[in-house]
Amino acid sequence: MTRALWYLAPLLVVLAVWVYGPLAFTVVLSVLDWDGSGTPTFAGVDNFVKLFVQPEFPAALLHTVLLVACVLPFATVVPMSLAIMLWKRPGRASSVYRALLFLPVVLAPVATAMSWQFVLNPLGGVLNETLGLLGMDPVNWLGDPGTALPTIAVITAEKVIGLNVLLYGAALDGIDRDSLAAAGIDGATEWQTTRHVVVPQLWPITGLLAGLCVVLAGQWAFTNVAVLTQGGPDGVTDNVYYRLYTYGFTFFDTGVASAGAVVLIVVLGLPLTIRTLLRRRAS
């Protein structure tokens, strides 16, 4: 055991310095009033109260939930469908499509966000020009409070789809072939086989990707919000992560930002902790 600890020591030191240390510091900061310079003063729960008394944080929470709801289908249903289609038609074309779908994942987030700015330009952007050819009116995709959040969700989803198609592809390679053969012998159609045999075997990976989406969608959207909308219009694209960044690095209200981070840890960590404890109890 002692020897094992020595081998683990570098990793534990790195975790302590770069992960758990800052986490502990964040909890400490959440009860202080400090702008990063000068002497901090004890604020107790004032920062938490400020967080919920001002309308911005609750609004950002709501927008984060809406963002997750918009991105979730693109993190699960869409990549699952694409992966199944590619799995059923193996060959060179399938590999090419996989590579094309994965391409957005490797492109720099700021560069892709700026490209979207040109595509979505309300005056002469590619998308509105195409809509014009179809006889539709141009839309101010990022400037209209009604369309800005779904637009950010779709732009965010572009990266998510590619990676998740890859993950679903790996899961499909592990599908029980005997169950497919049995379904064929029983006379099941392709659709019935997909629906009742293939998809249920993808529930574990779907659960994982859905969970990751819930936890990380706000972070995935951060660059797009920072580059394209800065939380606007009317704050509709302001999600929890961008709001915490604004508190911490624009207003330098480190206490409130840290309080928000603590709230986030509790909100996201509690269900996961309860789930883990219940699973342990069940097993």
Next chain:
Amino acid sequence: MTRTPIFVALTAAVMLTAAGCGTSTEAEDGTITLSFLSYNYGTADLGGEGTQQLIDEFEKANPTIKIKPQGVAVADVLTKLRTSTMGGDGFDVAQVGWSKMAQAYQSLPVTAVQDIASTQDWQDTTAGFNQNVLKATQRDGTTVAMPYTMSIPTLFYNANLFRDAGLDPADPPSTMDEVRAAALALVEHGAQGVYFDVANASKSDFLTQSLVNSNGGAVVAKDGTVTLDQPPAVAALQTMADLTRSGAQPGISESDALAAFKAGKLGMLVTSTAVLAGLDAAAAGNFQVQATGFPGFGDKKPRPTYSGAGLVVLSKDKAKQQAAWKFIKFLTSEQAFTTITTKIGYLPLRPSVVTDPKYLKKYFDSDQRLLPALRQLDTLTPYTFFSGEKADEARLALQDEAVEPIALRGADAEQTLHTVADKIRGLIGQ
């Protein structure tokens, strides 16, 4: 103890030590290195080339001083400065936008440039400077930040679109009513009308203040009272809402509007002179870009305020402060303003360079588009700040929660400004 655990422990120690190592900025030969944060550095449109040229020329003339420049997005200047100062790796000299200057004075270790220079050196250096600009940018009678890249909001217009719409490019609009009429004429002929860059991405309120000042009001009164919900300010911003609601102004973002003007689709653009070089590059061979002064309200004289930036010294080291003062003197010299105007697009703050054949006489003889803005430098209104620790938060609230919805979505100015003014008063403790 076996060798393996010792090796592992040493590896961890080396990793941690390497992570904490930095480099010294002073060489053994006495060369001083100044770290310089600039939002012009490294950019295409905003004159990255011009800034690099200035740095190269300074280093050539001052071999014992090295400049270590770093670029930053305009909106992130304060964030970068504060986080680097907090991290113990602050900058020695920084280009800070005027809209962020109040917060910079509050939260950064700024030493007034006037206090670094000797009295004689200061008098000699500022003798040829635009005295109105110097006075307007002082804080309690002292120049803390040296005026550097400055501009006045200017109305740029597409002369070709003007002709197509039956307007005379030689007689551009000079009042808000004329701007509105011209914009509607442009819209009728298939173009976009006008775009006032009030809701800009850098969240600067210089254009907001220019509008309100020109209508006889103020965002912040001289005694620091918030007055952005008073009738003159409300009426000024209601003009923006009316332009958008009437279709004369598209409710789009600053970047979309710039792209539209460069593509020849937008007839008029009211923004900083700093974009002129970029507009010319895009328009070359396609259409003619002209410029005129900031429009007034009725018979009231326009009273724009300035945008752009000043140079602040953040180092507390005496030797670095003197080196920084040398650098600032160079960046605000006649030769530097020649580069700043021709390459970066800001206004020359030394009036003599405009008529001096060694500097900008030839430039202004062949291109008079910046002359209206230059003339308005002599009558410009000081930029005003919200007071207190939350000054920056107050400015962002004004721009995000009032100006943007009013200008881009035609929100009711009176109601919106009353709500936001109350919020700002709460933030700054009024």
